[in-house]
Amino acid sequence: MFDSIIFYMSLSQPSSLMIQNIPGLLLSKQFLLSGIVAPHGITDIIHAHHHKTYTSLCTYYSSSILGSYLLSFTHHSDFLVAILCFASCFHFRRDFGFIKNNVIGYGCTIATIYGMIQYPNPLFYTYMCALHVPHHYYMARSYVKQYIPITLCLIIATGLVTYPNTNLSLSSPLFAIATGIILGHISYGETTIHNTE
Numbered sequence: 001m002f003d004s005i006i007f008y009m010s011l012s013q014p015s016s017l018m019i020q021n022i023p024g025l026l027l028s029k030q031f032l033l034s035g036i037v038a039p040h041g042i043t044d045i046i047h048a049h050h051h052k053t054y055t056s057l058c059t060y061y062s063s064s065i066l067g068s069y070l071l072s073f074t075h076h077s078d079f080l081v082a083i084l085c086f087a088s089c090f091h092f093r094r095d096f097g098f099i100k101n102n103v104i105g106y107g108c109t110i111a112t113i114y115g116m117i118q119y120p121n122p123l124f125y126t127y128m129c130a131l132h133v134p135h136h137y138y139m140a141r142s143y144v145k146q147y148i149p150i151t152l153c154l155i156i157a158t159g160l161v162t163y164p165n166t167n168l169s170l171s172s173p174l175f176a177i178a179t180g181i182i183l184g185h186i187s188y189g190e191t192t193i194h195n196t197e
Contacts, residue, residue, distance in 0.1 A: 030166050032125050039158035040133045041185040043140040046151055047193050050143040060187040065180030072176030084179055088113055091186040094194075095135050140193075 048057035071080040092109045099105040116124040137144065144151050165174055 029121070029125060030163065032129055033166050034162040035159045036133055037125075037128045038162040039155040040136050041181065042154040042158055043136070043144055043151070044185055044188050044193070045154060046144055046147050047140065048188075050146065051192075053192050056192045057188055060191070061181065061184035064184035064187055065177055068180030068183060069173070069176045072171075072173065072179075077171065077175070080176065080179055084182060085113060085117070087183055087186045090190060092132065094139070095132050 044057060044061075048054050068080055071077065071083075089106065089109050092112060093105055096105045096108050099108060112123075112127060116127060165178075
């Protein structure tokens with residue numbers, strides 16, 4: 001059942017980097033995940049630097065990565081994915097902030113997550129690239145605008161590191177680490193960023 005949730009990591013094989021294939025490359029799932037979706041969390045580093053919350057950043061990320069790895073190592077990946085879905089519900093709720101009624105807002109969030117699980121192509125990529133990531137950068141603009149060169153360097157570096165590592169399975173140690181990073185991003189954002197902005 002949870003295999004379909006690997007939408008975070010279920011991508012096609014690397015595309016050719018030939019010049020004539022650049023339009024296809026820019027729209028490939030692998031590029032969208034490694035070049036747009038994965039790097040948006042680096043704004044947490046910028047936030048921690050700007051607000052001097054390094055301890056909080058390191059605590060949330062390290063505990064999330066360690067916890068995810070332990071769950072995966074002890075063959076509880078299904079539980080890890082359930083935690084990811086639950087945490088994503090709270091995180092994505094901010095994208096529906098224009099809906100003032102919490103019941104309706106969370107209903108929309110749950111329906112969106114369910115749709116992304118059932119139909120990751122194209123819902124996950126469309127939602128993340130057209131709504132969540134732009135909204136994330138919009139919310140982070142007050143501190144990111146002061147560190148544009150380093151932010152761009154971190155985005156590029158993250159994209160280069162994640163590009164060859166996007167085709168993961170539930171049993172992969174990299175899946176556990178990637179999930180831990182996502183949970184660290186959500187935890188830090190919900191507890192630290194939104195309490196200082």
